[in-house]
Every structure is written in C-alpha cells, then in structure tokens.
Amino acid sequence: MTRGRFLFVLACIGALVAAVETLRSPDVSAAVVAASMLATTLRFATPLTLGALAGMFCERSGVANIAIEGMMLSAAFGAFIVAAMTRSLAAGVVAGMVVGATMALLHAWLSVTLRVDQIVSGTVINIMAAGVTGFLSTEVVRRKAIEGAGLLPAWRVPVLSDLPVVGPIFQQQPIAWATLALVIGAHFVLFRTVWGLRVRAVGELPRAAHAAGISVQQTRYAAVMVGGAIAGIGGAYFTLEAVPVFEPMMTNGRGFIALAALIFGGWTPAGAWVASLLFAAANALHINAQQFGIPVPSQIVGMFPYVLTIVILAGAIGRVTPPAAVGQPYVPD
Amino acid sequence: MPPERPGAVVRLDAVLVPVLAIATALALGGVILWAAGPRFEGSYLGIGFVAEAYLSLLEGAFGSRAAIVDTTLRTVPYVFSGLAVMLAFRGGLFNIGAEGQLTVGALAAAWAGFSLDLPAIIHLPVVLAAGCLAGAVWGGVAGLLKARTGAHEVITTIMLNYIGGQLASYLLNGPLRDRSPLNVIAQTPKIAEGARLPDLLPGLHAGVLLAGIVAMVTWFIVWKTTTGFELRMVGANADAAAYAGVNVVRRMTWALGVSGLLAGLAGAVQVAGVNYRSTLGFNIGYGFDSIAIALLGRNTVSGVVLSSVLFAALRTGATKLQFRTQVSADIISVIQALVLLLVAAEQIVRWLYRLRAADAVTQAPEDGATAAIPPSPAGGEG
Amino acid sequence: MSPIESHERTTTPNDLRQSARSAPIPSGTRGTGDPTFLLEARHLTKRYGPVIANRDVSFAVRPGEIVALLGENGAGKSTLMNVLYGMTVPDAGELAIDGKVVRLRSPRDALARGIGMVHQHFMLVPPFTVAENVALGNEPSRRGAIDIATVEARVASLASRFGIDVDPRAIVRDLSVGQQQRVEIVKALDRGARVLILDEPTAVLTPQEAEGLFRVLRGLAADGTAIVFISHKLGEVLSLAHRIVVMRRGAVVGEVLPEDATAESLAAMMVGREVMLRVDKSPSTPTEDRIVVRDLRVAGDHGGVAVDGVSFAVRAGEIVGIAGVQGNGQTELVEAISGLRPTAGGTLSLVGVEAHGLDVRARSMAGLAHVPEDRQRHGLVLPFSVADNLVLNRYHLPPLAQRGVRQARAIVAVARDLVARFDIRTPSPEVPVQALSGGNKQKVIIARELSHGLRALVAAQPTRGVDVGSIEFIHRSLVDARDAGAAVLVVSAELDELLSIADRILVMYRGRIVGEVPGSEATREGIGLFMAGGGGATQGSPPAGFAREDDVHYVN
Incomplete structure (x- = not known):
C-alpha cells in the first residue's frame, strides 16, 4: 500500500470519528461509542481480511478471483455441519478449510486447466455455492433439525483485556487472532519465501517462470487452493465465531467487499488488512448508527464502503496496479 | 477465439452443447433427488420418485393454463435482464449488476406510478421510461468509469448492486414507503390504475408483447446496425476499434447504459404488470440468473429467449415439485448451477459425449509474430 | 567428416x-x-x-x-x-x-x-530485482526464506568474470533493453549453461x-x-x-x-530463389507538405515524455523513414499522428489542416491512412469476417451503411473487389480473418488502408514478422503509394528496410530526432551512431566516417 493511500485511510478514519462525534446523541458517552466501534470493527474485519488474503494468493498467481464469496459461503456451511456432527469446533474449522480449498480446486480446474474465462468461472462458483448450500440447508439442516455446536470461545490476554475502551482488542475469538497471524504469515510467505517469489513470478509473467523451469499450472493450483483454504477459515468465522447457525446467503456480499479491500490494499497483506479495517469500521458505524443516535439514515452510512470502492477503482486515490497476468490463462508455446 | 458467425457445422454444435449440458444437469439433479427421496425403498429402487419429481416439475410449469401463464410471466423479466447481460457481453463487458439496475428501475417506475398524476395514455410509458432511465444511469456509471478510468466493471457493478440495495432499503422504509396503516412491510403504495400494463389475456399482461418486440429490436441493433457493429468491434478487440476510429469511451458507456436500461425495464415491467408496486427484496437472484441465461443462450437473442423460458419453467415448476415430493424447491438452484457449469466449461460436455472440438480455425504460431491475447471480459483490473 | x-x-x-x-x-x-x-x-x-x-x-x-x-x-x-x-x-x-x-x-x-536460453522476448519479471530474476527457479534458501544475498554475490562475480555490467539490486523494469539482455545472459550462466x-x-x-x-x-x-x-x-x-x-x-x-x-x-x-535486395524505385519528386510536425511533445504510458519536441515534414511524393531502436518514442509519435494518443504540446497538421481536436475518424476521412505496428492487436478484429475487416474504418459511410443500417450486399461487393485487386488468398470474403495466413492478413490491412482517398500514409513496422514474398509486396505498395502522390512515413526498427525504401531517413533517440540523412547517402554505421545517441543533433550532416557501405543489404 502506498503512503498516499495509507494517509487516505487515516483521513477516512479521522473523518469517521469526527462525524460520529458531532452527530452522536449526547446521551451516549464517547467511551461507549469508542469501545463499541472498536469491538464491532475488529469483528467485522476478520472475514474481510481473510477473504482478501484468499483473493491475494489467487490473484498474485494470475488467477482472478470473484469467487471468494462462494468459497466463504460453502465453507461456512461445511464448517457448521461438520462441527454439528462431530460436536468439535476445531473439526469444523478444518472442514471449512477443506471445503474452501475444494471450491478453489474447482476454480483452478476451470480457469487454469480448462481455461474458462476466470470471471465466468468465479460466477459459476458463486452460483453453485448459493444453490448447493441453500438446498442442503433446507434438506439437511432444517429437516434433520441439526443443532449447531456453539461458538468458539474468546481468548483473553490477561490484564490488557480488562482495560477500558481498548479492552476488546485483547479479547477476541481464535479465528480473529489467527487472522492477525495470517496477515504477518502471508506477508512473509509472499515476499520472503521461494514459493512466494514463484507465485508472484507466475502472476506477473508466466512465460518467464515457465522458462525458469517453474510449472505455471502447479504453482497456480497451489496458490488458488491455499487461498481457498484461507477463505475457508473466513467461512468458518460466520458459523463458528459470529453466530452458531447457518443461514442461506449469510456471507451477504462480504466476499466481494474483501475483493475490494484486496484491490484497495494494492494486493499486499498489510494493505488488505488496513483496507479491511476501514471497510469494517464503516460497516460498524452502519450497524451502530441507531444506537449512537446518529440522525443520518443507516442505509446511507451503509453505502459508504461500496462508494469508496468505486472511487478507489476509478483511480481517484492513486492507480492500483494488479498483477500483470491476472485474468489471462497461460498457454505454453 | 471463436469466429463470430460460425458456419453450419459449428452452428449445430452451438445448439448441441447447451442441450447436452441441460440434459446432463437434469440427470445429475435426478441423482440428488434420488438421494433426497426414499432411495432403494421407493418404487423401482427410487427411480419412480425421481420420475415423479420431474413430472410434477413439468406439470407445475406447463400442466395447466394457469401454469403456462405463470411460466410466461416469469419469462418476461428474464428476457429483459438476459438481453441486458448479453448486450454488454457483446461489447466485451461483464454486467454483474443486472440486479441493482433492476432494483433502481423498479423503484423509479413505482415512484412514477404512484406519485405522478397523469392521463392513462402517457402514464404507462412514463412509468416504463422512468425504469429504463434509472437502470441506464446505474449501468452507464459503470460503463463510463470503465471507459474513462479502467475501473473494472465486474467490481463496480457489484458495488452498485449493494448501493442499489441500500438505496432501496432506505427509500422503501422512508420516503417512498406506503404509509397506509395496514402496511407493515417495506414497499411503495400501489401505482395508479392507468400506469399498469393492460392484460392481453386474463392474468397475462402486455409485457410479453413488449419482451418480444425488445428482443427483436435488440437483435436488429446488435447485428444489423453500425452501432451494433461498433459494439461488437469494441467487444472483440477494443484496440482495433479505436484504431478504426470508433469512440471506444462512448461505445462502452453506451453498452453498459443500454444494458442497464434493459435491466431497468425488467424491473419496471414487474412493477407495471405484476406487483403494481416495488417491494424490498423482490429482485433477489435476478442478477445471477440473467448471467446464467446469457451464457446458456450463448449470447444470442434466440438463445436468451429460450434460456429464459427454461429458467422460468424450472422456477415455476419447482413449487409443484416441492409440494408433491417434499424436496426443497432450492433443488432448482442446484440444477441451474450445474447447467451453468457445464455450459461455461463446455470441454466437460465434449469429453462426456466425445464431441470433437469446434476447430474451425487451427493455426500454427507464426515465428516472430506477436500472439494476440483474446480480449475477454475479464481483462486486467484497475 | x-x-x-x-x-x-x-x-x-x-x-x-x-x-x-x-x-x-x-x-x-x-x-x-x-x-x-x-x-x-x-x-x-x-x-x-x-x-x-x-x-x-x-x-x-x-x-x-x-x-x-x-x-x-x-x-x-x-x-x-x-x-x-x-x-x-x-x-x-x-x-x-x-x-x-x-x-x-x-x-x-x-x-x-x-542448456540456457536468451529469448527474443525477454523472460524477466519487470517488478523483480536482477538478483530475484536470476534466482527464479533455482532459489537458495535459509530457514524457509530466500537467501537473496548469495544470489547477489553470484551475479556480481559472474558479471566481473565476463565483463558484463549489471547491478544485482536494480529493478528490471528500470533497465534499458541492452541491460536486460545482459541480465538474461547472466541468468543462463548462473544456471551453469x-x-x-x-x-x-x-x-x-x-x-x-x-x-x-x-x-x-x-x-x-x-x-x-x-x-x-x-x-x-x-x-x-x-x-x-x-x-x-x-x-x-x-x-x-x-x-x-x-x-x-x-x-x-x-x-x-x-x-530459395534470387532475392531482389533493393526495391526498384525512381528518385522522388516531392511536392507540398502533407504531414507537418512542429515541436511535438507526447506523453508516454507511464507518465514522462516519450516524444520530446520533434519537428519534421513529410511531403507528397516522398517516403520518409524514421529509424531508431524500439522504445525511443516512435510508437507514441505514430499514435499521436493517427489520433490514438493525445499530444502534450506542439503542433501537427495533416493535409494542410491543423489536426488538434480531430479524432481518429476525422483524420482518416481527411485522407490519412495508418498501417499499425501490431496488426493482430490494432489492425484486425480476428473473429470478424474478411469483408468486415476490409471495411473496418468505413463501415459507417454510404453505400456500406444507410441511416445507420449496414448494407450487407454493398459490403460484400467492396470486399470482393479488394480481394481481387490485392490478391488476398481467402476462400470467401465471409470467412473469419483469423483463418488467413500472416501475409494475407497484412494484405487485408494494406488493401483497406491504400484503397481509398489516400493522401498521407503512416506505416509502423510494416514488414515485421512477414515472409519475404509479402515484404516485397508491401515495399512495392509503399513505393506505389508514393508515386501516386501520397506522403509516406515509415517507422521501422529494421535499418535495412529503411535503407532500401526511404528517400530520407530521420533517426529518433530518446524522444528526439537526432539526425537526418538522405536515403541515397545513408549507411548502417552512420545511422547506427545516431541511434545510439552518438551522432550529435546536427541535422543533415553525417558524422565522420560516413561512407557508402559496399556491403549488400538484405531487405529486412
């Protein structure tokens, strides 16, 4: 993420805080607003960050991914049902990763091997995920009256989590903690390891990677599936960390916002994380607007992340350069 | 890159692959139905159950006069929104925003229908025009941004879907909400009598006629006019179009604008012909369905019309299927997803049925010649 | 033996x-x-x-x-x-x-x-450093992380051993083409080629x-x-x-x-046969100015100035060649003349009309033809028919279209005529142009551009990637256009091509015209010196040692 973009994010957050401060009802104290905004923002940022990291591995390898939504939705279902059957939340998370990676495998097969247009392939996966999870949730979950296995408990950092206002930062559920670790881990993997170098090479100039003896197809399959597994964790968040039930279409467009965060963040882990926080903050305000007594219709506040995404894509805050080979199937000579 | 106007052999192929895809998807759907049914316990090892399910689907879609009317009514918006996606595709643009364009089209149409007080003869045209205009603006914004700044239309149209959704939620809960004490949901008042589409037959509004006319006009524009030629040129190779003197910015904006117009018209026709008002959430699923319809119809007008009938029939018949077999009507979404998968990746169908690839043109790479990258709607982002 | x-x-x-x-x-x-x-x-x-x-x-x-x-x-x-x-x-x-x-x-x-290879189109990842490019596919690592310092040391030692000047930490995108080629060689040697x-x-x-x-x-x-x-x-x-x-x-x-x-x-x-090594042409008899460029400035793709104050004129009845290593502003110059790229300063007049504000179509209607550098990308719409490609820039004019409706019969009639006149080998005008051979594709473009109201022609790399037979045909067509009174501007990276057809040769280096030589006096060495920026900016006066080369030039 460029410095200019980073300053822009800070300015946005500043503006957000200022707006809340001037508009909130005097009955709600600043501390309550801050604490509740912090808590909600962190919660909302988790699936966005995971989705963005998922998209990052995929797109860095040259495969466009508009299927993050579908991958997260199917993983949310997989995680729910396996956790419910086994009564093990950990097994649920693993199942989410497996389902996410499986959907990613389908995406890789369609777009890397069969060279189907990558946007079409992503659309197919989104439609498929919506259809299959919708059908199974009525046929299996509702008919068999399957009970969820509950939610992952929060892990608290002693002392720090008892602080006022900033306390919520230090008491989060495991997937939220894991997300922070994944941001750092993804940065290391992408920019410091051999595999990361190869993924980036394949996404920038696949024929160069091929000429250097690297298998473009294998690298793309691996990157897309790693991304799918991360999206799977993001999916598990919905049914194991946010609410203990599965609802059809419950990802509600988070996958697309995650894609926007990825683009905003310039296809880097740290950038994607910061962008996710910004989008999450806007979403948190949308949810909390009424509680804070803000006299602006919450739907108008709710448009903010989407409008912001369009503004960014239009290049108003500096150009974003995607990996050069995104969207192009590789055809060796 | 497939040639635009394929020869006779390839044309047969163009019908065969979608038909085989549908058949295969129905077969796989049958397997799922079988698994959801009594399985080996049922008649003929459970196959009777599958047959009954599909028969009830067929009956629900075409089994009675009411069923046929219902299927036709569902076909109408699909034709408009399917044409919308198809037209954008022909211009090399992927309009995922039909849902948002349909939403704002319905909102504008409903507003014009209940708030304006006009003589009947112009009220209906005004209502439809309002829907078209709103949809065209919603699509045109994405087109303009794409053409001027390169902002990828896939992302911007998705974002505009959500903005449209928030806008609808705001307006239908706020300024446009039906304030009558009996109303408990987010919807507008009913539109004036004069703003409604007249019935052709009892229960079947004149939107059917309009869909037919719009389909023919779309075909004429895309294939017979210079505008359509420019559209297809931009879609097949935008660089060559610019080089040939086409104003690519204007044509792209036009393409997504007209695409949005058609989707907006779908929303307006639903308001003026079926619901007589705009209700929050009535449009869910149209966006993805219309992409599936355009792809299944291979981006041809006749293909879009036939696919619209198929999708409408599946959705209409699903109710009966669920009633008879107790299997969730969502099975239709699974079948649709399978159809789309098999059409998108037609290699799967070719492999399953041992069809030869349509190698109309095979060419050796030329030494030293730059390989052309086929322009796809999935070009670079940002 | x-x-x-x-x-x-x-x-x-x-x-x-x-x-x-x-x-x-x-x-x-x-x-x-x-x-x-x-x-x-x-x-x-x-x-x-x-x-x-x-x-x-x-x-x-x-x-x-x-x-x-x-x-x-x-x-x-x-x-x-x-x-x-x-x-x-x-x-x-x-x-x-x-x-x-x-x-x-x-x-x-x-x-x-x-076995190591240096490809014609370099296999270097532009945003990576030299060392990262050399390491790619053969990366040393320590505790899971790439050990890039080792690679940098290896690159430096290879470079000094073979006298190759290359900085292992430079970003490839920022290097000149010649430097990138050296990176390719080092990469191969590092792999033990x-x-x-x-x-x-x-x-x-x-x-x-x-x-x-x-x-x-x-x-x-x-x-x-x-x-x-x-x-x-x-x-x-x-x-x-x-x-x-x-x-x-x-x-x-x-x-x-x-x-x-x-x-x-x-x-x-x-x-496989005797080759005419020079195009047979009479001395030119230039008349009035048709393409006049004054102090033209054009921006490049990534900001910066691609064309930096260029002035020249091309007259009716002459072929002016622009020589230069690729990437010195020629592409941007051609795009600015044809109207595909906005200018950032200076003036441009075409056929006596100030071109500022005229779009591609207006310039084309005024009689400017353009044979593009990349024919697959700019010149043709591959899935369209041969007929549609032959009218690609005139489809909107009567009789090809009436009130916005295309007239299929008129289009095919025009196409049949051009197919016959330019000897385009195609089964019918209705087949997709992508089914044609490279030479015939180029003929489709030439036929379209040279067949109507031609007053000025800009041809960029007109023979790149085509066979000798087509090269001869294309050169003949360019000379014929000149003799018919058109002003012809040819941009080419092939020096021999310009030496054989141009009446005057301008040399472009870093966005400027650094030399001008009459075609009859030009030599490889003299122009080469200009191309490297070594000729000084003295227009018309060749540097020392500018002698007629007695070597034979093979066309292309």
Whole structure:
C-alpha cells in the first residue's frame, strides 16, 4: 500500500470519528461509542481480511478471483455441519478449510486447466455455492433439525483485556487472532519465501517462470487452493465465531467487499488488512448508527464502503496496479 | 477465439452443447433427488420418485393454463435482464449488476406510478421510461468509469448492486414507503390504475408483447446496425476499434447504459404488470440468473429467449415439485448451477459425449509474430 | 567428416528446390554419438495442425563454437529453439547431449542439462530485482526464506568474470533493453549453461550495442561455452559465427562456413530463389507538405515524455523513414499522428489542416491512412469476417451503411473487389480473418488502408514478422503509394528496410530526432551512431566516417 493511500485511510478514519462525534446523541458517552466501534470493527474485519488474503494468493498467481464469496459461503456451511456432527469446533474449522480449498480446486480446474474465462468461472462458483448450500440447508439442516455446536470461545490476554475502551482488542475469538497471524504469515510467505517469489513470478509473467523451469499450472493450483483454504477459515468465522447457525446467503456480499479491500490494499497483506479495517469500521458505524443516535439514515452510512470502492477503482486515490497476468490463462508455446 | 458467425457445422454444435449440458444437469439433479427421496425403498429402487419429481416439475410449469401463464410471466423479466447481460457481453463487458439496475428501475417506475398524476395514455410509458432511465444511469456509471478510468466493471457493478440495495432499503422504509396503516412491510403504495400494463389475456399482461418486440429490436441493433457493429468491434478487440476510429469511451458507456436500461425495464415491467408496486427484496437472484441465461443462450437473442423460458419453467415448476415430493424447491438452484457449469466449461460436455472440438480455425504460431491475447471480459483490473 | 570441412552449397534456385526435397545435411552433423558434440538435434519434426514447423531438422554444436541458425521469418527457427529448450516437445526425432540421448519435457530439464536460453522476448519479471530474476527457479534458501544475498554475490562475480555490467539490486523494469539482455545472459550462466541459445538477440539493439554483445559472446565461446545464435540478419551472422546453418520452410537447407559464403549466397539459400535486395524505385519528386510536425511533445504510458519536441515534414511524393531502436518514442509519435494518443504540446497538421481536436475518424476521412505496428492487436478484429475487416474504418459511410443500417450486399461487393485487386488468398470474403495466413492478413490491412482517398500514409513496422514474398509486396505498395502522390512515413526498427525504401531517413533517440540523412547517402554505421545517441543533433550532416557501405543489404 502506498503512503498516499495509507494517509487516505487515516483521513477516512479521522473523518469517521469526527462525524460520529458531532452527530452522536449526547446521551451516549464517547467511551461507549469508542469501545463499541472498536469491538464491532475488529469483528467485522476478520472475514474481510481473510477473504482478501484468499483473493491475494489467487490473484498474485494470475488467477482472478470473484469467487471468494462462494468459497466463504460453502465453507461456512461445511464448517457448521461438520462441527454439528462431530460436536468439535476445531473439526469444523478444518472442514471449512477443506471445503474452501475444494471450491478453489474447482476454480483452478476451470480457469487454469480448462481455461474458462476466470470471471465466468468465479460466477459459476458463486452460483453453485448459493444453490448447493441453500438446498442442503433446507434438506439437511432444517429437516434433520441439526443443532449447531456453539461458538468458539474468546481468548483473553490477561490484564490488557480488562482495560477500558481498548479492552476488546485483547479479547477476541481464535479465528480473529489467527487472522492477525495470517496477515504477518502471508506477508512473509509472499515476499520472503521461494514459493512466494514463484507465485508472484507466475502472476506477473508466466512465460518467464515457465522458462525458469517453474510449472505455471502447479504453482497456480497451489496458490488458488491455499487461498481457498484461507477463505475457508473466513467461512468458518460466520458459523463458528459470529453466530452458531447457518443461514442461506449469510456471507451477504462480504466476499466481494474483501475483493475490494484486496484491490484497495494494492494486493499486499498489510494493505488488505488496513483496507479491511476501514471497510469494517464503516460497516460498524452502519450497524451502530441507531444506537449512537446518529440522525443520518443507516442505509446511507451503509453505502459508504461500496462508494469508496468505486472511487478507489476509478483511480481517484492513486492507480492500483494488479498483477500483470491476472485474468489471462497461460498457454505454453 | 471463436469466429463470430460460425458456419453450419459449428452452428449445430452451438445448439448441441447447451442441450447436452441441460440434459446432463437434469440427470445429475435426478441423482440428488434420488438421494433426497426414499432411495432403494421407493418404487423401482427410487427411480419412480425421481420420475415423479420431474413430472410434477413439468406439470407445475406447463400442466395447466394457469401454469403456462405463470411460466410466461416469469419469462418476461428474464428476457429483459438476459438481453441486458448479453448486450454488454457483446461489447466485451461483464454486467454483474443486472440486479441493482433492476432494483433502481423498479423503484423509479413505482415512484412514477404512484406519485405522478397523469392521463392513462402517457402514464404507462412514463412509468416504463422512468425504469429504463434509472437502470441506464446505474449501468452507464459503470460503463463510463470503465471507459474513462479502467475501473473494472465486474467490481463496480457489484458495488452498485449493494448501493442499489441500500438505496432501496432506505427509500422503501422512508420516503417512498406506503404509509397506509395496514402496511407493515417495506414497499411503495400501489401505482395508479392507468400506469399498469393492460392484460392481453386474463392474468397475462402486455409485457410479453413488449419482451418480444425488445428482443427483436435488440437483435436488429446488435447485428444489423453500425452501432451494433461498433459494439461488437469494441467487444472483440477494443484496440482495433479505436484504431478504426470508433469512440471506444462512448461505445462502452453506451453498452453498459443500454444494458442497464434493459435491466431497468425488467424491473419496471414487474412493477407495471405484476406487483403494481416495488417491494424490498423482490429482485433477489435476478442478477445471477440473467448471467446464467446469457451464457446458456450463448449470447444470442434466440438463445436468451429460450434460456429464459427454461429458467422460468424450472422456477415455476419447482413449487409443484416441492409440494408433491417434499424436496426443497432450492433443488432448482442446484440444477441451474450445474447447467451453468457445464455450459461455461463446455470441454466437460465434449469429453462426456466425445464431441470433437469446434476447430474451425487451427493455426500454427507464426515465428516472430506477436500472439494476440483474446480480449475477454475479464481483462486486467484497475 | 567434420562439419567444419563441409563445403559451401551451390545456391541456384533449381538446386535449392532439389536440396529441399532430399534434405542433404552435411554428414558431419548427421553423425550419431560423436562425443565432440555438446548438443545435437537429430531428425526433429514438429507439426502444428496441418503446418509442419520443423521437418527432419538435424544440427549440432561443439564446446567453444558459435553456430548461427539463419532463416527468414517463419522458417521454423523459433520452433526449433523451443524444442531445444524443452518448451515444446517434438513429434519425432531426438536430442543428444554429450552424445547421450535425452528427453526434454520442460525448460527445467533443459536447464538441468546445461542448456540456457536468451529469448527474443525477454523472460524477466519487470517488478523483480536482477538478483530475484536470476534466482527464479533455482532459489537458495535459509530457514524457509530466500537467501537473496548469495544470489547477489553470484551475479556480481559472474558479471566481473565476463565483463558484463549489471547491478544485482536494480529493478528490471528500470533497465534499458541492452541491460536486460545482459541480465538474461547472466541468468543462463548462473544456471551453469554450457550451451547458450540466443533468439534474434540483436533485434532490439543498436549496431554498437550489438557489437558489445558479440564481444561478450566471443569471450564466452573462448571460455568453452557453445553458442547457438539465431538470426535473419546476414551481416552479423557472417561476422560472428564459426559455422552457419540455414533453414527454410521448416527444414535445414544447407550449412556453410562464413569464409565460404557471401550475403547474396546466404540470402538465396534462405529464400530459395534470387532475392531482389533493393526495391526498384525512381528518385522522388516531392511536392507540398502533407504531414507537418512542429515541436511535438507526447506523453508516454507511464507518465514522462516519450516524444520530446520533434519537428519534421513529410511531403507528397516522398517516403520518409524514421529509424531508431524500439522504445525511443516512435510508437507514441505514430499514435499521436493517427489520433490514438493525445499530444502534450506542439503542433501537427495533416493535409494542410491543423489536426488538434480531430479524432481518429476525422483524420482518416481527411485522407490519412495508418498501417499499425501490431496488426493482430490494432489492425484486425480476428473473429470478424474478411469483408468486415476490409471495411473496418468505413463501415459507417454510404453505400456500406444507410441511416445507420449496414448494407450487407454493398459490403460484400467492396470486399470482393479488394480481394481481387490485392490478391488476398481467402476462400470467401465471409470467412473469419483469423483463418488467413500472416501475409494475407497484412494484405487485408494494406488493401483497406491504400484503397481509398489516400493522401498521407503512416506505416509502423510494416514488414515485421512477414515472409519475404509479402515484404516485397508491401515495399512495392509503399513505393506505389508514393508515386501516386501520397506522403509516406515509415517507422521501422529494421535499418535495412529503411535503407532500401526511404528517400530520407530521420533517426529518433530518446524522444528526439537526432539526425537526418538522405536515403541515397545513408549507411548502417552512420545511422547506427545516431541511434545510439552518438551522432550529435546536427541535422543533415553525417558524422565522420560516413561512407557508402559496399556491403549488400538484405531487405529486412
């Protein structure tokens, strides 16, 4: 993420805080607003960050991914049902990763091997995920009256989590903690390891990677599936960390916002994380607007992340350069 | 890159692959139905159950006069929104925003229908025009941004879907909400009598006629006019179009604008012909369905019309299927997803049925010649 | 028998036809298992659909030897290279390294066996550093992380050992083309290449840079590296190679030693018949100005100035050539003249009209024709029919369209006429243009651009990637357009092309015109000096040593 973009994010957050401060009802104290905004923002940022990291591995390898939504939705279902059957939340998370990676495998097969247009392939996966999870949730979950296995408990950092206002930062559920670790881990993997170098090479100039003896197809399959597994964790968040039930279409467009965060963040882990926080903050305000007594219709506040995404894509805050080979199937000579 | 106007052999192929895809998807759907049914316990090892399910689907879609009317009514918006996606595709643009364009089209149409007080003869045209205009603006914004700044239309149209959704939620809960004490949901008042589409037959509004006319006009524009030629040129190779003197910015904006117009018209026709008002959430699923319809119809007008009938029939018949077999009507979404998968990746169908690839043109790479990258709607982002 | 002793082949057309049939390869390179050969190709055949790209190709190279592989565009050189490097698997035949038969399934196999390649289009990842590019595919790592310091040290030591100037930490995107090529060579050497294959390495270099490359290659050969040098340029092949293998239409048609060959004999072997080495044209009789450029400035793709204050005029009845290494602003200049790219300053007038504010279409209607550099990308809509492509810029005019409705009959009538007049080989005007051969595709563009109201013509790299027959046709068409009174501006990276058709040659370097030479007085060396920025900005006065070159120029 460029410095200019980073300053822009800070300015946005500043503006957000200022707006809340001037508009909130005097009955709600600043501390309550801050604490509740912090808590909600962190919660909302988790699936966005995971989705963005998922998209990052995929797109860095040259495969466009508009299927993050579908991958997260199917993983949310997989995680729910396996956790419910086994009564093990950990097994649920693993199942989410497996389902996410499986959907990613389908995406890789369609777009890397069969060279189907990558946007079409992503659309197919989104439609498929919506259809299959919708059908199974009525046929299996509702008919068999399957009970969820509950939610992952929060892990608290002693002392720090008892602080006022900033306390919520230090008491989060495991997937939220894991997300922070994944941001750092993804940065290391992408920019410091051999595999990361190869993924980036394949996404920038696949024929160069091929000429250097690297298998473009294998690298793309691996990157897309790693991304799918991360999206799977993001999916598990919905049914194991946010609410203990599965609802059809419950990802509600988070996958697309995650894609926007990825683009905003310039296809880097740290950038994607910061962008996710910004989008999450806007979403948190949308949810909390009424509680804070803000006299602006919450739907108008709710448009903010989407409008912001369009503004960014239009290049108003500096150009974003995607990996050069995104969207192009590789055809060796 | 497939040639635009394929020869006779390839044309047969163009019908065969979608038909085989549908058949295969129905077969796989049958397997799922079988698994959801009594399985080996049922008649003929459970196959009777599958047959009954599909028969009830067929009956629900075409089994009675009411069923046929219902299927036709569902076909109408699909034709408009399917044409919308198809037209954008022909211009090399992927309009995922039909849902948002349909939403704002319905909102504008409903507003014009209940708030304006006009003589009947112009009220209906005004209502439809309002829907078209709103949809065209919603699509045109994405087109303009794409053409001027390169902002990828896939992302911007998705974002505009959500903005449209928030806008609808705001307006239908706020300024446009039906304030009558009996109303408990987010919807507008009913539109004036004069703003409604007249019935052709009892229960079947004149939107059917309009869909037919719009389909023919779309075909004429895309294939017979210079505008359509420019559209297809931009879609097949935008660089060559610019080089040939086409104003690519204007044509792209036009393409997504007209695409949005058609989707907006779908929303307006639903308001003026079926619901007589705009209700929050009535449009869910149209966006993805219309992409599936355009792809299944291979981006041809006749293909879009036939696919619209198929999708409408599946959705209409699903109710009966669920009633008879107790299997969730969502099975239709699974079948649709399978159809789309098999059409998108037609290699799967070719492999399953041992069809030869349509190698109309095979060419050796030329030494030293730059390989052309086929322009796809999935070009670079940002 | 050693290939060194093989004799010059006779090169009369008749003989060549015979030799193509019986494919007589000097027995030296046919020998199997000769341990003195480092790399040996035996009877390779590769088909793409109905086209045979390589037919029974055999040749070999020894350590320390520089073998040139000569052939015109489409002769099958690149396919052969892809086979040698494992990027393409041959349909028949085998490869041997050190006399042992090997199967190369991927570049990885080739690299592992000591075969390195410098591709015509560089295989460097632009946002990576030099060291990262060198490491790619062969990365040392420590505790899971790439050990880039080690690679940087290796690059530095290789660079100093062979006198190659390259900074391991530089970002490749920021390097000049010549520097990038050196990175490619270092990359191959770092992988332990014993055989170095270079595909058209001088295409993007000035003559002086090419000389620098040759020094490096001679040094590598002296060190024992075997070098396979692919080219279609006769002069450099004669001066660099120890042995020359000539290919035509996918087959090896002969093998000669440079001391036994002349440019004419090599050209005849390459083409299979006597080649007209210069276009036959009368002196030009220029009249009024048609393209006038004054102090023109144009921005590049990534900001910055691509064209920096260029002034010149092209008059009716003359061909003006613009020479220069690619990437010195020529592309942007052509796009600015045709209206595809906005100008940032200066004036431009076309056919006596100020062009500012005129879009592409208005300029085209005023009589400006444009043969684009990249015909697949700009010149044609491949899935469209031949007829639609022939009217691609006039589809909106009557009688081709009436009130916005296209008139199919009129379009086909126009197309039939052009197909006949320009001898375009197509089954019918209705087939998609992508079914046509490269030469016929270029003819479609030429037919469209030259067939109507032509007053000024801009042609960018008009013969890139086409066969000799089409080159002759295209050059003839350009001269005919001139003689019919059009102003013709030709931009080309092929110096020989400009030397043979241009009446005046301008040299472009870093966005400026740095020299101007009358066509009759131009030489490779003189222009080459300008191309490298060494000629000073003295318009019209050639630098010292600007003498008529007696070498024969092979067209293209």
